[in-house]
Amino acid sequence: MKTELITMAAPARAAERAAAILRAGGLVGLPTETVYGLGADGLNEAAVRRIFEAKGRPQDNPLILHVPEAAWLDRYCLDIPAEARDLAARFWPGPLTMILKRREIVPDAVTCGLETVGVRCPDHPAALAVIRAAGVPVAAPSGNRSGRPSPTCARHMLEDMDGLIEAVVDGGPCGVGVESTILDLTGERPRLLRPGGLPLEALEAVLGQITVDRAVTSPLAAGERPRAPGMKYRHYAPQAPVTVVTGAGADTARYILDHAGPGTGIICFDEYADSFPGCAVRPIGASADTAEQARRVFDALRSFDGAAVTAIYAQCPPDAGLGLAVANRLKKAAGFQIVALEEGA
Ligand code: AMP
Ligand code: MG
Numbered sequence: 001m002k003t004e005l006i007t008m009a010a011p012a013r014a015a016e017r018a019a020a021i022l023r024a025g026g027l028v029g030l031p032t033e034t035v036y037g038l039g040a041d042g043l044n045e046a047a048v049r050r051i052f053e054a055k056g057r058p059q060d061n062p063l064i065l066h067v068p069e070a071a072w073l074d075r076y077c078l079d080i081p082a083e084a085r086d087l088a089a090r091f092w093p094g095p096l097t098m099i100l101k102r103r104e105i106v107p108d109a110v111t112c113g114l115e116t117v118g119v120r121c122p123d124h125p126a127a128l129a130v131i132r133a134a135g136v137p138v139a140a141p142s143g144n145r146s147g148r149p150s151p152t153c154a155r156h157m158l159e160d161m162d163g164l165i166e167a168v169v170d171g172g173p174c175g176v177g178v179e180s181t182i183l184d185l186t187g188e189r190p191r192l193l194r195p196g197g198l199p200l201e202a203l204e205a206v207l208g209q210i211t212v213d214r215a216v217t218s219p220l221a222a223g224e225r226p227r228a229p230g231m232k233y234r235h236y237a238p239q240a241p242v243t244v245v246t247g248a249g250a251d252t253a254r255y256i257l258d259h260a261g262p263g264t265g266i267i268c269f270d271e272y273a274d275s276f277p278g279c280a281v282r283p284i285g286a287s288a289d290t291a292e293q294a295r296r297v298f299d300a301l302r303s304f305d306g307a308a309v310t311a312i313y314a315q316c317p318p319d320a321g322l323g324l325a326v327a328n329r330l331k332k333a334a335g336f337q338i339v340a341l342e343e344g345a
Helices: 011-023 045-055 070-076 082-091 125-134 154-161 200-207 249-259 290-303 323-333
Strands: 004-007 028-030 037-041 064-066 096-102 116-120 138-140 167-170 181-184 191-194 242-246 264-268 280-283 311-315 338-340
Touching: 004 011, 011 028, 011 037, 011 125, 011 167, 028 125, 028 154, 037 045, 037 064, 037 125, 045 138, 070 082, 070 116, 082 096, 082 200, 125 138, 154 167, 154 290, 181 200, 242 249, 242 323, 249 264, 249 311, 264 290, 280 290, 290 323
Parallel strands: 004 167, 028 167, 064 116, 096 181, 242 311, 242 338, 264 280, 264 311
Antiparallel strands: 028 037, 037 138, 064 138, 096 116, 181 191
């Protein structure tokens, strides 16, 4: 299959072209503010199944339904709590996915048979225009091949999906750079299933304290059942093994320098960009600038593939603000191979 690259030179025509492909059951790589998604008509079971094939995605990892406005929530969800409407009014369009009870109209292929569905309204003009033109909710996971770092520009989308899908819409680089925050509102208390582009602190300012699922910061124990199916898979991983080093910047830089050799890949804060001579260094932003780190972390992880890198070390921000999402992506890329230098290093 030849994958068409749709530019946004003529936005209305581009949206109509992508929407026509979706309505015909095709797959389209779509820019959002978080990462690029691999979209299909979310009410077309056969089209949704093709997402799993193109990604090599396990059959039990559900997709998020993307809608153009909060008013669509009632079409796909039941028993919507007041908190969900309040959060949608405050944070949509934006990087927040809410897990709610689903209506029958949502195909099993989207939810993987769960009685719940994840819904989000993306904050990106191209994504919104395509969804509106298609007139259907767009089911989309991130547009990477399963297990790989998520795509944050059209080039990344093509790296993984060229020849496998009908089209990619080029909406430029993603402004947020990590996936949406996933909040489960179907239990007794709200629960954070995945940290993402909307900081936990912003949600807690509205809802009070939120339970953070253990899988966000630690690996699943043997036999432990994940709350969200996606949590059980190794994720975001480049080819070479990753080790995450947590602690003060100067300490982690020293540790990494001690363990690095020629051919080591390094993800570091900008302040330490010159500290690793002979290594493949990828600075991802100043240590205090977690928003910039979020924008660059997936590109950095991807950039080592194809380079002669056999091991990767990464500095890691603390678990605050967007740092929680950046740290989570790095730790999952490392399969939770973490060196913690916090105490007495
Ligand atoms: P991705 O954005 O590629 O990571 O894929 C969508 C994410 O949403 C996955 O981590 C899923 O596990 C999660 N997700 C989608 N629907 C549900 C649901 N009903 N319950 C829990 N998690 C969900
Ligand atoms: Mg993904």
